[in-house]
Amino acid sequence: MTLPQEIDLNGVRVYQGALDRYAQVSLLEDVRAILRAAPLVRHVTPSGKPMSVRMSAAGDFGWVTDRSGYRYQRHHPSGTPWPPIPASLLILWNKYSKSDRAPECCLVNWYAPDAKMGLHQDNDEADLAQPVLSISLGDDARFRVGGTERSDPTRSIWLSSGDIAVLGGAGRLAYHGVDKLRAGSSSLMPNGGRINLTLRVVT
DNA sequence: AAGTTGCA
DNA sequence: AAGC
Numbered sequence: 411m412t413l414p415q416e417i418d419l420n421g422v423r424v425y426q427g428a429l430d431r432y433a434q435v436s437l438l439e440d441v442r443a444i445l446r447a448a449p450l451v452r453h454v455t456p457s458g459k460p461m462s463v464r465m466s467a468a469g470d471f472g473w474v475t476d477r478s479g480y481r482y483q484r485h486h487p488s489g490t491p492w493p494p495i496p497a498s499l500l501i502l503w504n505k506y507s508k509s510d511r512a513p514e515c516c517l518v519n520w521y522a523p524d525a526k527m528g529l530h531q532d533n534d535e536a537d538l539a540q541p542v543l544s545i546s547l548g549d550d551a552r553f554r555v556g557g558t559e560r561s562d563p564t565r566s567i568w569l570s571s572g573d574i575a576v577l578g579g580a581g582r583l584a585y586h587g588v589d590k591l592r593a594g595s596s597s598l599m600p601n602g603g604r605i606n607l608t609l610r611v612v613t
Numbered sequence: 614a615a616g617t618t619g620c621a
Numbered sequence: 622a623a624g625c
Contacts, residue, residue: 457621459624475623529617530623554616564616587623589615 419555421581429572440496447493462525513609521604523593540611541578548604550592556585
């Protein structure tokens, strides 16, 4: 990666090379601290299918799913409150989100090398005028982005460690997902895999 | 192989 | 169904 570059996919803005190696290492340490307080969980969808992506969160709310459905809640499934969102992430939110509100949730999504996430919309938040900011760490991931209807055509882009994507404006309700990882493509995590951090305003 | 659609 |  040379200079940071901005790409638009159906209203989703992707800033390639936004974070240098030092910032990535530092964020990874922050994530490790979150996961010590709030361990990764394998959620099931409302139909009872386990997701391949393991999840945790920081902030006032975390997103969870089980047979009762999708929702934000104030506690880890173990019953403990989520740890605070690290200051490093609040700074990135201020730099990239163009929002006048503070994020209330930082989802931590862990992708093992064979994990994926199907095409979906983020629409469990109360104020859809507020953007969602996504940070990639670790292995490259093929990120697929469609339109606001499931049947809309999709395009894909490979996200690398240190890339930032913003789902805002026209892209806020774009269908999106992760098809596959390029296992072992990043030296950030020696054992492979990917971490995606998403900052959101929930209420 | 990749991109859509249908499912309950 | 954020899965198959």
